[in-house]
Amino acid sequence: MESVLVVGVGFMGGSFAKALRKHGFKGKIYGYDINPESIAKAKTLGVIDEGTTNLPEVKDFNLSLVMLSSPVRTFEGIARELKKYISSEAVVTDQGSVKGELVYRLEEILGSRYVGGHPIAGTERSGVEHSIAELYEGKKVILTPTERTDVKALGLVREIWEELGGEVEYMTPELHDYVFGIVSHLPHAVAFALVDTLIKLSKPDVDLFKYPGGGFKDFTRIAKSDPVMWRDIFLANKENVLLAIEGFINSLRELERLIRGEKEEELTEFLREVKTKRMEID
Numbered sequence: 373m374e375s376v377l378v379v380g381v382g383f384m385g386g387s388f389a390k391a392l393r394k395h396g397f398k399g400k401i402y403g404y405d406i407n408p409e410s411i412a413k414a415k416t417l418g419v420i421d422e423g424t425t426n427l428p429e430v431k432d433f434n435l436s437l438v439m440l441s442s443p444v445r446t447f448e449g450i451a452r453e454l455k456k457y458i459s460s461e462a463v464v465t466d467q468g469s470v471k472g473e474l475v476y477r478l479e480e481i482l483g484s485r486y487v488g489g490h491p492i493a494g495t496e497r498s499g500v501e502h503s504i505a506e507l508y509e510g511k512k513v514i515l516t517p518t519e520r521t522d523v524k525a526l527g528l529v530r531e532i533w534e535e536l537g538g539e540v541e542y543m544t545p546e547l548h549d550y551v552f553g554i555v556s557h558l559p560h561a562v563a564f565a566l567v568d569t570l571i572k573l574s575k576p577d578v579d580l581f582k583y584p585g586g587g588f589k590d591f592t593r594i595a596k597s598d599p600v601m602w603r604d605i606f607l608a609n610k611e612n613v614l615l616a617i618e619g620f621i622n623s624l625r626e627l628e629r630l631i632r633g634e635k636e637e638e639l640t641e642f643l644r645e646v647k648t649k650r651m652e653i654d
């Protein structure tokens with residue numbers, strides 16, 4: 373590859389750029405971001421070689437690869453503009469947390485050289501200053517090729533992720549959103565809701581936030597994640613997130629029933645079964 377453009381030079385965009393460098397990429401790494409501060413920080417930290425807040429400037433960059441790393445609901449608008457300024461040979465991929473319909477819409481705009489991707493790696497932190505070169509090592513990276521995806525583009529994207537230490541797995545865009553709606557988006561929704569519960573149940577004379585122990589803090593660490601990013605994810609994967617929330621409410625209702633009815637044996641059995649299942653994934 374000659375040169376790479378990272379769109380959205382935040383935590384994930386910065387991590388991708390750093391990982392490329394760490395693994396010996398010798399070409400130029402450019403950044404595009406709407407926020408001039410992101411570009412300035414990324415340049416100062418040496419994460420990108422050059423950056424711009426003016427998308428048309430990327431036409432001079434001779435790009436081989438574009439990595440979309442901004443919030444998911446910005447991808448379509450950016451792709452429409454970007455298409456005017458990159459060669460038809462340039463491969464476009466992304467790190468967005470939602471795929472589904474978005475993959476087909478991006479294919480409509482960019483054609484077969486677009487490859488949907490989602491590294492299952494991250495933290496609750498935002499911004500290029502927190503980016504990590506080793507972020508993807510030993511982590512799953514889901515690619516969501518369709519019938520239309522160009523085989524060479526898919527091969528290149530797969531090769532890059534494997535070079536950066538990722539373990540590539542393919543899924544359909546629909547399956548991706550079902551799986552991650554439940555295993556990732558639901559826990560974030562629950563963490564936000566749990567903190568909200570403490571806000572609502574605090575009384576004028578009792579500030580519940582004075583008392584949380586390690587359990588509450590561990591459980592709700594992800595509620596410190598970026599609100600705009602999570603708003604976009606919840607709305608972009610609306611149907612699966614709603615299905616997951618409904619499943620969770622049903623499980624809570626079941627727990628409620630067992631506690632209300634003081635069903636000691638059933639309650640122990642419920643908790644034991646859940647504990648066993650949870651321990652299997654450590």
Ligand code: NAD
Nearest residue numbers: 380382383384406407410442444446468469494495498499
């Ligand atoms: P971030 O807030 O750290 O960075 C996002 C960057 O995008 C910021 O610099 C922001 O200025 C820029 N941006 C916003 N709107 C833009 C636009 N219209 N055009 C250009 N730049 C724009 O967020 P992040 O954590 O790096 O997440 C980025 C993407 O990665 C999201 O799509 C998210 O779904 C995905 N993702 C995040 C994680 C995670 O744990 N953080 C994990 C996997 C995937």
